[in-house]
Amino acid sequence: MTYAYLFKYIIIGDTGVGKSCLLLQFTDKRFQPVHDLTIGVEFGARMVNIDGKQIKLQIWDTAGQESFRSITRSYYRGAAGALLVYDITRRETFNHLTSWLEDARQHSSSNMVIMLIGNKSDLESRRDVKREEGEAFAREHGLIFMETSAKTACNVEEAFINTAKEIYRKIQQGLFDVHNEANGIKIGPQQCISTSVGSSASQRNSGDVESNSGCC
Amino acid sequence: MAAENSKQFWKRSAKLPGSIQPVYGAQHPPLDPRLTKNFIKERSKVNAIPLKNKKASSFHEFARNTSDAWDIGDDEEEDFSSPSFQTLNSKVALATAAQVLENHSKLRLKPERSQSTTSDVPASYKVIKSSSDAQLSRNSSDTCLRNTLHKQQSLPLRPIIPLVARISDQNASGAPPMTVREKTRLEKFRQLLSSHNTDLDELRKCSWPGVPREVRPVTWRLLSGYLPANTERRKLTLQRKREEYFGFIEQYYDSRNEEHHQDTYRQIHIDIPRTNPLIPLFQQPLVQEIFERILFIWAIRHPASGYVQGINDLVTPFFVVFLSEYVGAGYGLIEEERLWHENPAHIGEEDVENFDVTNLSQDILRSIEADSFWCMSKLLDGIQDNYTFAQPGIQKKVKALEELVSRIDEQVHNHFRRYEVEYLQFAFRWMNNLLMRELPLRCTIRLWDTYQSEPEGFSHFHLYVCAAFLIKWRKEILDEEDFQGLLMLLQNLPTIHWGNEEIGLLLAEAYRLKYMFADAPNHYRR
Numbered sequence: 001m002t003y004a005y006l007f008k009y010i011i012i013g014d015t016g017v018g019k020s021c022l023l024l025q026f027t028d029k030r031f032q033p034v035h036d037l038t039i040g041v042e043f044g045a046r047m048v049n050i051d052g053k054q055i056k057l058q059i060w061d062t063a064g065q066e067s068f069r070s071i072t073r074s075y076y077r078g079a080a081g082a083l084l085v086y087d088i089t090r091r092e093t094f095n096h097l098t099s100w101l102e103d104a105r106q107h108s109s110s111n112m113v114i115m116l117i118g119n120k121s122d123l124e125s126r127r128d129v130k131r132e133e134g135e136a137f138a139r140e141h142g143l144i145f146m147e148t149s150a151k152t153a154c155n156v157e158e159a160f161i162n163t164a165k166e167i168y169r170k171i172q173q174g175l176f177d178v179h180n181e182a183n184g185i186k187i188g189p190q191q192c193i194s195t196s197v198g199s200s201a202s203q204r205n206s207g208d209v210e211s212n213s214g215c216c
Numbered sequence: 217m218a219a220e221n222s223k224q225f226w227k228r229s230a231k232l233p234g235s236i237q238p239v240y241g242a243q244h245p246p247l248d249p250r251l252t253k254n255f256i257k258e259r260s261k262v263n264a265i266p267l268k269n270k271k272a273s274s275f276h277e278f279a280r281n282t283s284d285a286w287d288i289g290d291d292e293e294e295d296f297s298s299p300s301f302q303t304l305n306s307k308v309a310l311a312t313a314a315q316v317l318e319n320h321s322k323l324r325l326k327p328e329r330s331q332s333t334t335s336d337v338p339a340s341y342k343v344i345k346s347s348s349d350a351q352l353s354r355n356s357s358d359t360c361l362r363n364t365l366h367k368q369q370s371l372p373l374r375p376i377i378p379l380v381a382r383i384s385d386q387n388a389s390g391a392p393p394m395t396v397r398e399k400t401r402l403e404k405f406r407q408l409l410s411s412h413n414t415d416l417d418e419l420r421k422c423s424w425p426g427v428p429r430e431v432r433p434v435t436w437r438l439l440s441g442y443l444p445a446n447t448e449r450r451k452l453t454l455q456r457k458r459e460e461y462f463g464f465i466e467q468y469y470d471s472r473n474e475e476h477h478q479d480t481y482r483q484i485h486i487d488i489p490r491t492n493p494l495i496p497l498f499q500q501p502l503v504q505e506i507f508e509r510i511l512f513i514w515a516i517r518h519p520a521s522g523y524v525q526g527i528n529d530l531v532t533p534f535f536v537v538f539l540s541e542y543v544g545a546g547y548g549l550i551e552e553e554r555l556w557h558e559n560p561a562h563i564g565e566e567d568v569e570n571f572d573v574t575n576l577s578q579d580i581l582r583s584i585e586a587d588s589f590w591c592m593s594k595l596l597d598g599i600q601d602n603y604t605f606a607q608p609g610i611q612k613k614v615k616a617l618e619e620l621v622s623r624i625d626e627q628v629h630n631h632f633r634r635y636e637v638e639y640l641q642f643a644f645r646w647m648n649n650l651l652m653r654e655l656p657l658r659c660t661i662r663l664w665d666t667y668q669s670e671p672e673g674f675s676h677f678h679l680y681v682c683a684a685f686l687i688k689w690r691k692e693i694l695d696e697e698d699f700q701g702l703l704m705l706l707q708n709l710p711t712i713h714w715g716n717e718e719i720g721l722l723l724a725e726a727y728r729l730k731y732m733f734a735d736a737p738n739h740y741r742r
Contacts, residue, residue, distance in 0.1 A: 015483065015486065015487075015525075016486045034489060034490055034493035035490060035493070036490060036493060036653070037487055037490050037491075037525045037526070037528070039525060039526050039644065039645040039648050039649055039653065040640075040644035040645055040648060041641065041644070042707060043641070043700075043703040043704070043707060045700045045704075058699075058700065063525060065483065065524065065525045067521075067522070067524040067525070067603070067605075067607070068524075068525070068607075070605075070606040070607065071607065071640070071644060074640075
C-alpha cells in the first residue's frame, strides 16, 4: 500500500487514563476492559485518509508511571503529533496536565500538534472534570480538544484523524520541514507497493471522517 | 544420506571452538559406534588429554583442552559474520541444548545409564555444573547434527529427551504416570531436601534443568535464600519470618492512605486488577488484597526505587508456586509431610490458575503471602538498579544485549539497523519484566528454576537468555522487511504454546552464550 506521508504520534498522560485502550480501539476496533500494564512503550500503526491522501500513522503508546519518564521522554523527539490523555473521572489526572505539557514542549519539536483528550466519556455518572474545564485548558495552551470513550469508540477515530488533519494543514502551510525526520514526518515511498499490508492486525484503512459525531 | 551428513558434519564441527566430542543419544539416527570410537581416539591424540575420568582440574588443562578454539579460519575462511557461521552457530546451539538436557538427565540416572547403550560415554560428560564454566565448556561445544529448530522439533525427540522436559511439565493435565527416571529424580530431590543440612550446591545443580513440581515450593524457598539449609532451623525461620512480615503489615499498612504514601498505594491499587488479567485466580478479591499488601510493604521499605510497574508481575510466580502446595491432595498436610506427598500428576498449572482461594484457611493464605513477599524481596535485592531512578540497570542490560547480538548474529543486528529498530523499543520490557510478558506463566516458572540455580541468574544470566530468545526468532525477524512489521512481531512473539522443552533449549543456548562471552568481552569483536 502506498502512502503519501507517514506521521509519528506519541500518546502520553497519567497511568490508567486509557492510553492503550484508545490505541487498541483505533487500530483494532476493540475494547479490552482489563488491559495489561504498558511497560516502557508499545507500538501500533494504522492507515488513514486525509484529503484523499493515504497517511500512515505510527503510534507510540507510553507507560504513564513517573518511573518510566526517562525512557518515554526520548519518544517525543521525532513525533509530529501527541495525544495528551486524562481521565474525566479522576481529577488528579487532569491536574497533572501542566507537567505533561511542559515535558512534551520541552522535548519535542516546536511544531508538534497536541490533542488534549478527556477519556472515559461513557462514565458520565462518575464525571469529575467538566467538559468546559478541558476546553478551557486546551484554549489556554493552544491545543485541540476532544472527549472520547475508548469503550464505546466514541470520538476515537476523530481524535486520531483530526490530529493528522492538523499536521497535514501545517505541512501545507510550510510550517513543517517534511525532509527533516526529527519532525516525525516522512514522505512515503513513491510508487512503492508496500509488502507489509496484512502483516499486522493493526493496519487498516479508514474513510475520511468529516466532523465530530455528537456522541460524546 | 544421513550417515554422509553426519560425517560431513563432524568434519566441519572440528573447526568449532572448544573440543569436539561425540554426542550420544541426542542424535538421530544414532552414531555408528565404530566411527565414534575412532573419533574419540583421534581427538584424544590431538588434544593430548585423557578424556576419561578427568575433570578440568586446572586452568591449564582447561586451556589445553579448548586450545583448538582458536584454530578457526586456519584452513577455511570462517568469518563469524558470514551466513555459514550463522547456520553453524545455530547448529551448535541446538546441539548444545539437546546435549545439556541429555547430560542433566544422565547426571541423576547413573543406575539406568550403566544399562543403556550410552555406557561408553566419556567420563567427562559426567558433570555439568551450572556454576562451573570450565566443565560446561566442553559440553557446550559438543555438537550433533541438527539443522534448524524446526527440523529438530519434527524429529522423534521425545524418546530421546523426554526426562527433564516432562518431569516438571506444568502442562501435565492427563499426563502419563511418572517414568522411572522421573521418580529417581524426584527421589534425589527429596533426599537432598530432607537431609540434615541440604547441600545447596547440589540442589542448585539438580534444579538447573528444572525442579519437579512436587518439590518446587520448598526448593524455591531454599534456592532464594529464604529458608536455611539446616532442616532443624527451617520451621522456626518460617515462623519468625512470617511473623515479621505481618508485623510490617500491622505497623505500616494503615499508612497507605497517608499523604506521603498514597501515590504509591493508588498506583498499586490500579495496577493489581491489571496484573495477569486473563488468569481467573488473580481476579479474586482475596488474591488482589494479598498482592496489594506485598507490593505496598515492599515499596515503602525500598524508597530508592519504590514501586515500579513490572514489579507486580514478579510476585506472581512465587505466589502460584507456593499456592500449588495446597491445590490438590497436598492440602491439609504439615510442611514436613508435604515433601513426601505424591502430588497427583493431573494437578497442573491450570488447576492453580483456576483455584478458588476461599477454600484455604486464613493461616495458609498468610503463609503463602509472607513467603511470596520474602522470596520476591530476595529476587529484587539482586536487580534493584532496574527500578531506581532512570532505571540504569535496564539501560545497561539493553546496551549489553545489543552488543552481544551484534557479535553473535550480525545479520539480525544489521537488519534492525537497516529498518531503524532500536533494542530499547522491544527489549526494555524484556528486562523490566524479566521476559514474563513474552512467555506463558508456566514457562516463567520453569525459567526461574534455572535463574535461582544460576549465580546471578536474574541479574546477569537473564541477559544471555534474552539474546538466545531473540536469536530464536531470527528467521521470523529477517522475514519482516519494514519497521512496523518488525515491531509488531517483536512485541507479540508467538510463545503461547511454549512449554518446558522450548525453555530447556533456550536455557542451553543461553548457557553457551554466557560461557563464550561472560569473561571474554573481546570475543568475536566486530
